[in-house]
Amino acid sequence: MLAEHYLTIKSAHVGLVMLSGSLFFLRGIAVLCGLRWAMHASVRYTSYLIDTGLLTAALMLLGILRLNPFTQPWLLVKLGLLVAYIVCGSYALKRAPTPVGKAVAFTAALACFVTIYLVARGAWGVRAW
Template sequence: MEYVKFFHVLMAFLSITGFITRGIWMMQQSAYLRQKWVKILPHIIDSLLLLSAIYMAVSLAINPLEQAWLMSKIIALLIYIALGMVALRFGQSMQQRKIAWLLAIIVFLYIVLVAFTKQNLPLTL
């Protein structure tokens, strides 16, 4: 199971690194964003990230309906995806895209904190 966890963490790292990079390119209005591999690779990485998460949850018999921290991660993931879509695709202005990009990064950090602490409010005492 440790190798699956390592793989999951690696995919999470690649996912956020790619998201940050694409956000910077978005702000620079870089032509890189229009390259085919830039559009495809994040979907592959994020799919592998999700599959490894599902595999671990099923293997460890962790039910998100019984574990609040896991449900919090799932809800935060949906928020992260929505913010990412606004940031990189559907934002009406550069300011809106930048704000969505920063909020998505904050939500991603929340997901990481929840993963480490197994608490839905990881910064509370």
């Protein structure tokens, strides 16, 4: 049964969060510094692989805990912030036409990431798992 692996899946989820956030941070700094490696295919595909694992672990946790993100306010907040993080991250790394736009989008994406973390940790009185 999947529930027997809860701690392993949760640990993988937390580890993948840290990997994903760290790689995004490094890529964002590199893009702002004009370094080409940040957008190299191997780096992008590594990011996709990490994020796919992260999403898979999150969905497994939702299934194990029988949580519906649309009935749990803290999960709904995290989901909305995740969408904002993805959009801001896309502008920070590629879509913003100017360096200032990339910097603003990068800052906004990092703010979303930190807020997602704080919500998950229950910083605003909302307890996550």
